[in-house]
Amino acid sequence: MSATDNPLIEALPPASDYLTYLTIIEYNLTPENLPVLHRVLQDETLTTNIGWDLVHLLVPYLPDSEQCLQDIARLGNPREVILKVTESLRLIEYEQQDEPEGPIDTLAGATDSRARAESCTYPIKTAPTEEGEKRPGSSQMVELPPPLPLPVSQFVALLSMLAILHSRIKTKYPSRFLSTTMQAILGSFSNAESHREELVLAIVKAVKQLMGIERPALPSRKSSGVLSSGPIVTAKSALDPEATTASGDELSPHESAIQRKLLQSFITHVIEEYMLNLPADEDVPGMAWCSRLMEKVQPERIIPGTQTVSERYQREEKLLRRIDAIGQLVTLAQDLKLTDEELLSAAITAEKVAAGTDGEDEPPASAEDIPLSRLGSMLLFTARQTSNILYDTGKLGSSQPFAIFPDHQELLKNCLSSPAQGTGTLGTEPEVLVDAVLALGLVCLEHNAIGEPATDERFNEYLQVTALLSSNCPSPNLRGHAHYLTSTVLRSQPDDNARLTFIRDTLEHCPFENLKVSAVGWIKGETIEANPPTPHHGHGHGAPSEDSETPSIFATPLALDSLAPFLFPSLHADLVTAPLQDAWIAFQTNVSFYLASLNFVYLLLCAKHLHHKLAIADLWQNAGVAGSFLQPLRDANARFREEMDSGGRLTDERSDTVLAEMSLLDVTLERVTKAVSFLNET
Numbered sequence: 308m309s310a311t312d313n314p315l316i317e318a319l320p321p322a323s324d325y326l327t328y329l330t331i332i333e334y335n336l337t338p339e340n341l342p343v344l345h346r347v348l349q350d351e352t353l354t355t356n357i358g359w360d361l362v363h364l365l366v367p368y369l370p371d372s373e374q375c376l377q378d379i380a381r382l383g384n385p386r387e388v389i390l391k392v393t394e395s396l397r398l399i400e401y402e403q404q405d406e407p408e409g410p411i412d413t414l415a416g417a418t419d420s421r422a423r424a425e426s427c428t429y430p431i432k433t434a435p436t437e438e439g440e441k442r443p444g445s446s447q448m449v450e451l452p453p454p455l456p457l458p459v460s461q462f463v464a465l466l467s468m469l470a471i472l473h474s475r476i477k478t479k480y481p482s483r484f485l486s487t488t489m490q491a492i493l494g495s496f497s498n499a500e501s502h503r504e505e506l507v508l509a510i511v512k513a514v515k516q517l518m519g520i521e522r523p524a525l526p527s528r529k530s531s532g533v534l535s536s537g538p539i540v541t542a543k544s545a546l547d548p549e550a551t552t553a554s555g556d557e558l559s560p561h562e563s564a565i566q567r568k569l570l571q572s573f574i575t576h577v578i579e580e581y582m583l584n585l586p587a588d589e590d591v592p593g594m595a596w597c598s599r600l601m602e603k604v605q606p607e608r609i610i611p612g613t614q615t616v617s618e619r620y621q622r623e624e625k626l627l628r629r630i631d632a633i634g635q636l637v638t639l640a641q642d643l644k645l646t647d648e649e650l651l652s653a654a655i656t657a658e659k660v661a662a663g664t665d666g667e668d669e670p671p672a673s674a675e676d677i678p679l680s681r682l683g684s685m686l687l688f689t690a691r692q693t694s695n696i697l698y699d700t701g702k703l704g705s706s707q708p709f710a711i712f713p714d715h716q717e718l719l720k721n722c723l724s725s726p727a728q729g730t731g732t733l734g735t736e737p738e739v740l741v742d743a744v745l746a747l748g749l750v751c752l753e754h755n756a757i758g759e760p761a762t763d764e765r766f767n768e769y770l771q772v773t774a775l776l777s778s779n780c781p782s783p784n785l786r787g788h789a790h791y792l793t794s795t796v797l798r799s800q801p802d803d804n805a806r807l808t809f810i811r812d813t814l815e816h817c818p819f820e821n822l823k824v825s826a827v828g829w830i831k832g833e834t835i836e837a838n839p840p841t842p843h844h845g846h847g848h849g850a851p852s853e854d855s856e857t858p859s860i861f862a863t864p865l866a867l868d869s870l871a872p873f874l875f876p877s878l879h880a881d882l883v884t885a886p887l888q889d890a891w892i893a894f895q896t897n898v899s900f901y902l903a904s905l906n907f908v909y910l911l912l913c914a915k916h917l918h919h920k921l922a923i924a925d926l927w928q929n930a931g932v933a934g935s936f937l938q939p940l941r942d943a944n945a946r947f948r949e950e951m952d953s954g955g956r957l958t959d960e961r962s963d964t965v966l967a968e969m970s971l972l973d974v975t976l977e978r979v980t981k982a983v984s985f986l987n988e989t
Contacts, residue, residue: 318331336368341371344375348375355383359388362379363395376464377471382544389473393469393487396491397494399458399498400458456502462495462499462509463506467513469517470517477546481558486671492573508631564674568674571643571645572680577636585629592739599693599697600753601788603617640687650684650688651709653680654688655720685747692750696750696753711799712761712766712769714758715769718744720772752796757799770793777793794829803859807869810830820900827900827903831907834911837861864922874908876935876936882939887946890943901972908979909979912983937976941973
């Protein structure tokens with residue numbers, strides 16, 4: 308069929324009216340007819356009248372229909388088309404994404420290295436050479452990205468249209484259109500479950516165009532599939548037929564401020580949406596900022612021969628894509644002039660409902676009405692602060708100092724569950740959020756920015772939160788980082804009485820056994836530091852200064868005496884006289900704590916230089932360690948063994964792990980008992 312015989316040509320107005328012509332397009336729209344429609348849409352009058360009604364017809368034909376959609380964005384009525392585009396964004400059905408079956412199945416047995424290689428290589432196709440016009444038929448081998456799923460192509464194309472449309476609308480209050488657009492983009496993005504990095508790059512590109520930012524986007528990984536989101540439009544766009552301002556008119560400062568704040572707020576919400584929905588990965592929570600920071604600043608802690616988390620982020624494609632996406636958003640936030648002070652202020656401020664979210668007829672009246680995302684601001688701030696260390700930028704990125712007290716404490720209070728809500732929720736937030744909050748604490752430690760707690764109570768409140776994180780987090784990785792942060796901040800407190808109070812409160816009141824084990828470790832560390840085998844002065848918390856006669860409380864019997872009832876509790880009622888099942892549960896819950904306390908008392912008995920100074924013999928007798936702590940453990944262990952043998956009531960509890968644990972307890976009890984003889988030698 309010749310071009311003139313094509314119904315899209317034959318029925319062109321005035322041969323038919325616009326409504327009839329739209330119907331003809333709908334019935335004759337095929338992939339083969341798209342080039343014809345593209346030529347037809349170069350008529351500005353036609354496209355102004357029918358363009359907005361074509362959007363929903365063309366979106367299902369992407370990416371083939373992209374040229375036509377760009378024509379509509381350039382030449383259609385921008386106010387009408389923008390409504391259709393935002394509507395189409397909301398209607399994208401991401402759940403229909405299907406992974407291609409063939410290529411994936413053939414790689415099922417491939418090695419990791421081969422899979423990585425193939426995932427980074429595009430199919431080889433032929434394309435005309437640069438001299439194609441001079442030498443017809445000449446071609447060269449090129450790499451083409453794999454096709455994106457239709458919903459992703461739709462998102463990318465629609466955002467490209469929006470960037471063009473917003474630049475065409477000439478009105479005193481363009482922020483009213485921008486507010487609606489940002490809501491539609493964010494709503495659509497939040498519905499996507501895969502290819503989110505591609506969507507992020509499309510968002511970054513669109514915002515840069517909206518703001519007229521000329522800095523090119525950072526180069527993305529080849530496998531991201533977003534090397535190009537379609538042809539770059541160089542053709543001239545039509546004027547706004549309903550313009551209320553001239554093309555050269557400057558926006559008022561008030562309106563410019565609203566637009567900038569809208570985009571700033573939008574970016575913080577995109578970061579929140581992207582990061583809090585990153586897929587869970589063993590030992591890699593979100594961006595794994597904590598682990599990567601510790602590997603950077605304390606490389607001596609890395610176990611030789613093991614793959615580090617940092618190496619994984621340099622080699623694994625999915626993790627590299629995360630770094631790409633966050634890097635793009637961080638750079639864009641910088642271009643939008645979002646300051647660290649603004650981010651910190653938003654992170655510790657109770658979040659309001661963003662203007663316009665309850666109804667798009669109510670756009671923000673001022674920039675102050677537009678809040679940044681609280682969690683998104685914190686995540687963006689963390690990305691900046693960790694990057695300064697990870698990539699040696701040498702900048703703190705803020706004129707405002709950020710310290711443990713009061714800044715990090717405020718972030719803990721506002722970005723994680725409050726302990727007042729119950730100890731069961733703190734630490735169960737998304738791992739990426741916990742990782743980010745803890746990473747900021749590690750940044751403070753690296754900069755030696757502890758600050759001054761307003762009161763001892765505030766100091767204890769901070770440690771209670773980080774200690775609970777070290778107990779409650781499901782991720783052992785994050786528990787370890789929380790424990791390190793807690794221990795380091797605790798040791799930073801110059802008042803040894805304040806440190807002792809926190810340790811005692813933890814041992815006495817904390818319901819978590821692993822946290823009580825940590826508390827035993829803290830008192831052990833304090834005792835060793837305050838009482839070196841060879842006395843010296845001026846080093847550590849425990850040593851008094853040369854002109855001070857007041858020793859550390861940990862260098863006197865007072866500290867251990869005050870802790871003894873909680874370090875070596877009376878266990879007879881819990882483990883010996885209690886009903887068997889209750890005793891067994893109590894034993895299983897606390898056995899790690901029992902072992903930690905036994906090892907500590909073994910240290911006290913073996914370190915002869917402590918015996919007189921800390922009155923260890925009196926402690927042993929007065930606290931009844933042998934009778935109230937050691938003997939009930941012996942009796943309980945024997946009781947449980949008997950019930951595990953010969954069809955006893957604990958037969959089902961018997962396992963290699965349980966038996967090994969009970970044997971370890973027997974051995975430790977025996978070691979402590981033998982070490983008691985050292986008390987008679989001093």
